[in-house]
Amino acid sequence: QKEVEQNSGPLSVPEGAIASLNCTYSDRVSQSFFWYRQYSGKSPELIMSIYSNGDKEDGRFTAQLNKASQYVSLLIRDSQPSDSATYLCAVNWRGSQGNLIFGKGTKLSVKP
Amino acid sequence: SAVISQKPSRDICQRGTSLTIQCQVDSQVTMMFWYRQQPGQSLTLIATANQGSEATYESGFVIDKFPISRPNLTFSTLTVSNMSPEDSSIYLCSESTGGIDGYTFGSGTRLTVV
Numbered sequence: 362q363k364e365v366e367q368n369s370g371p372l373s374v375p376e377g378a379i380a381s382l383n384c385t386y387s388d389r390v391s392q393s394f395f396w397y398r399q400y401s402g403k404s405p406e407l408i409m410s411i412y413s414n415g416d417k418e419d420g421r422f423t424a425q426l427n428k429a430s431q432y433v434s435l436l437i438r439d440s441q442p443s444d445s446a447t448y449l450c451a452v453n454w455r456g457s458q459g460n461l462i463f464g465k466g467t468k469l470s471v472k473p
Numbered sequence: 474s475a476v477i478s479q480k481p482s483r484d485i486c487q488r489g490t491s492l493t494i495q496c497q498v499d500s501q502v503t504m505m506f507w508y509r510q511q512p513g514q515s516l517t518l519i520a521t522a523n524q525g526s527e528a529t530y531e532s533g534f535v536i537d538k539f540p541i542s543r544p545n546l547t548f549s550t551l552t553v554s555n556m557s558p559e560d561s562s563i564y565l566c567s568e569s570t571g572g573i574d575g576y577t578f579g580s581g582t583r584l585t586v587v
Contacts, residue, residue: 395575402583404565405516407474407575449515451576460506461567461576465515 364388365452367464375472380437382467384450387431394426394433395451395461398444405449409435440471475500475570479579486556486586493552494582496566501546503569506576507539510563519564522549556586 364387374380382396393412397405409424411417411433417424423436433452437444447468451461476499486492496505504523508516519539520528528541542550553560566579 404563404578404581407577410575460504460518460521460569461516462518463516 365450365462365464367448367450367467369465369467371468371470373470373472374440376440376442378440378471380440380444380469380471382435382437382448382450382469383432384434384464385432386450386452386462388452388454388462389428389431391452391454393453394424395453396422396424396433396435397449397451397463399447399449399466401446408448437469440469442471442473445469445471474575474577475502475568477566477568477577477579479566479582481582482580483583484585486584488557488586490556491552491554492556492584493550494564494566495550496548496579498547498568500570503546505543505549506567506569507541507549507551508565508567508578510565510581512562516565519551553584556584558586560584561586 366385395410396408398408399405409422411424411426414426414428421438425434447466449466450464478497506521507519509519510516518531519534520530522528522541522543524543524546540552564582567576569576
C-alpha cells in the first residue's frame with residue numbers, strides 16, 4: 362500500500378515567520394513530488410515540484426527532497442495571511458502510469 | 474500546462490439519480506484522471522482515462538457506479554450513477570502533460586446528494 366503521510370495540523374505561524382510543512386512517503390520508486398495549495402472550496406493549485414535530492418527554491422517557497430529518508434518538505438518564508446490554506450503533498454507513483462497519490466494535507470494558518 | 478474547464482461547478486441532486494461531469498482541456502492530453510475529495514479529506518483517485526481504451530479504476534470504484542467516457546484527446550466525462558448521500562463530494566479531473574512540472578486540475582464539481 363503506497364502512502365503519503367502529512368501532519369494534518371493545523372499549523373499556526375505569525376505573519377513574517379517561516380512555515381515548515383513535512384511529508385513522508387512509503388514507495389521508494391516514486392520519482393517526482395509535488396506541493397499543492399488548496400484554498401477552501403477551490404481546486405488544488407500547484408506550488409512546487411521537485412524530483413532531485415536537495416533544495417529547489419521559487420520565490421518565498423523552498424521544496425526539500427531527501428529520497429534516502431523518503432521525505433519531502435516545503436518551507437514558506439515571510440509567511441502572509443494569504444498563505445493560509447491546506448497544503449497537499451503528492452507523489453508520483455511510476456508504476457501507475459502517472460497518477461498522483463496525495464497526503465491528507467496540512468492546514469496552515471498565518472496570523473496577522 | 475493545459476487549462477481544464479470543468480462543469481457543472483456545483484449541483485444538488487436527488488438520491489437515485491445520475492449526474493454527468495464534463496472536463497474540456499484546451500490541448501490534447503494522453504491521460505486524464507478523475508479524483509474524489511470527500512469533506513475534510515484529501516484527494517482519492519477514482520480512475521485513469523486514456524483515449525481509445527476503457528478507463529482503469531482504482532480499488533473501491535467500479536464502472537457501473539462511475540462510468541467514464543474519453544471520446545477524444547481533449548474531453549472526458551464522469552457520471553456518478555444511482556447517487557446516495559455518501560456520494561456527496563467534490564469531484565475533480567486532472568491531466569498530466571506537465572509531467573514532472575505538475576498536473577493541472579479542473580475547478581471541481583461540488584456535488585450534494587439529498
